[in-house]
Amino acid sequence: MRLETVSVIGGGAWGTALAQAAAMAGRTVSLMARDAAQVDEINTSRTNVRYLGAQQLHPAITAAIAASPADIVILAVPAQSSRVALGALDPALLAGKPVVLSAKGLETGTLERQSEILLDMAPDSIPFVLSGPSFAADVAAGRPTAVTLAGDDANETSALAAALAGPSFRPYAADDRIGVEIAGALKNVYALACGAVEGAGLGASARSALIARAYAEMARMVSAMGGSATTLTGLAGLGDLTLTCTSAQSRNYQFGMALGRGQSVEAIMAGGAKLAEGVATTPVADALARSLAVEAPLIQAVHAVLSGSADIATVVAGLMSRPLKRED
Numbered sequence: 178m179r180l181e182t183v184s185v186i187g188g189g190a191w192g193t194a195l196a197q198a199a200a201m202a203g204r205t206v207s208l209m210a211r212d213a214a215q216v217d218e219i220n221t222s223r224t225n226v227r228y229l230g231a232q233q234l235h236p237a238i239t240a241a242i243a244a245s246p247a248d249i250v251i252l253a254v255p256a257q258s259s260r261v262a263l264g265a266l267d268p269a270l271l272a273g274k275p276v277v278l279s280a281k282g283l284e285t286g287t288l289e290r291q292s293e294i295l296l297d298m299a300p301d302s303i304p305f306v307l308s309g310p311s312f313a314a315d316v317a318a319g320r321p322t323a324v325t326l327a328g329d330d331a332n333e334t335s336a337l338a339a340a341l342a343g344p345s346f347r348p349y350a351a352d353d354r355i356g357v358e359i360a361g362a363l364k365n366v367y368a369l370a371c372g373a374v375e376g377a378g379l380g381a382s383a384r385s386a387l388i389a390r391a392y393a394e395m396a397r398m399v400s401a402m403g404g405s406a407t408t409l410t411g412l413a414g415l416g417d418l419t420l421t422c423t424s425a426q427s428r429n430y431q432f433g434m435a436l437g438r439g440q441s442v443e444a445i446m447a448g449g450a451k452l453a454e455g456v457a458t459t460p461v462a463d464a465l466a467r468s469l470a471v472e473a474p475l476i477q478a479v480h481a482v483l484s485g486s487a488d489i490a491t492v493v494a495g496l497m498s499r500p501l502k503r504e505d
């Protein structure tokens with residue numbers, strides 16, 4: 178597998194950061210963004226101010242309005258936009274190519290994971306999933322970051338991990354695509370909950386209890402969906418759950434804090450909230466949990482708050498009064 182050139186689809190925070198990581202790894206990178214002024218800014222000023230502030234971008238990155246053919250494709254648009262973005266690409270760009278899926282979310286309506294969407298849209302592409310504790314600003318600035326890269330073929334996954342690894346970006350190869358995708362999607366749901374705990378002033382003890390019970394719930398979901406709960410001990414599970422559930426830098430956590438302070442979803446959105454993937458993923462996760470008969474009281478609680486069917490005090494009282502049980 179030739180792995181010299183990279184085409185990143187999506188010029189937002191994460192696409193630009195992954196372009197930067199790939200360039201720092203020695204790859205030649207094209208970055209597809211759909212706004213002509215943004216393309217011009219990246220190519221001339223070497224910045225993407227809207228998404229990454231004053232961060233200077235690597236000279237090996239070239240931005241364009243159209244996606245360029247490359248050895249590796251990285252898809253970095255929001256989870257709900259992946260299908261449309263893939264559908265807009267020339268199928269030749271994806272045929273037989275490793276496609277790294279970096280969105281963390283489940284699709285509304287279909288309930289599909291990102292790699293399921295890819296295989297619907299480009300059945301002859303080779304899916305890989307990249308996830309783990311990694312804020313775009315950290316990756317773009319070259320701060321030390323480690324992630325999980327999961328793929329079906331161990332040799333191909335290791336080769337791809339090596340092609341994307343740089344002095345500050347360390348992908349660990351793994352084989353559990355399902356576990357990594359579910360972990361990445363669900364951690365955003367739990368980050369909303371943890372932010373709400375902080376916003377509502379419920380205390381650090383409550384937040385840590387929530388993280389531990391979220392981990393147990395996530396393990397039930399991963400197992401029921403055909404992944405391995407062991408995957409959750411790694412970067413895509415424990416690593417990302419810890420990061421997003423404890424950091425006000427997380428957009429999902431920020432959204433949750435606003436909920437905890439009593440703002441409605443509509444008011445938070447109207448206030449220009451940044452992308453919080455957990456908002457769209459929560460109802461999907463709830464539907465999946467119900468269809469698989471997985472006990473998921475935390476996902477249900479977040480769904481109730483987001484849908485306006487219960488307030489935070491009510492869902493917390495409900496969680497605290499569930500029948501006592503053995504810890505599992």
Ligand SMILES: NC(=O)C1=CN([C@@H]2O[C@H](COP(=O)(O)OP(=O)(O)OC[C@H]3O[C@@H](n4cnc5c(N)ncnc54)[C@H](OP(=O)(O)O)[C@@H]3O)[C@@H](O)[C@H]2O)C=CC1
Binds near residue numbers: 187211261
């Ligand atoms: N930011 C982060 O720290 C991390 C993000 N992720 C994940 O990466 C995914 C993307 O997030 P992020 O980059 O932060 O989001 P942003 O909101 O920063 O950027 C989203 C980008 O996607 C573009 N876009 C949306 N729809 C399409 C489309 N149909 N075709 C082409 N481009 C499109 C937007 O274009 P436009 O600007 O024109 O609207 C924008 O450039 C999410 O799933 C997120 O969970 C994962 C790890 C870290």
Ligand SMILES: O=C(CO)COP(=O)(O)O
Binds near residue numbers: 309417420
């Ligand atoms: O996934 C992320 C870090 O690993 C980014 O989290 P947010 O989308 O909540 O900012």
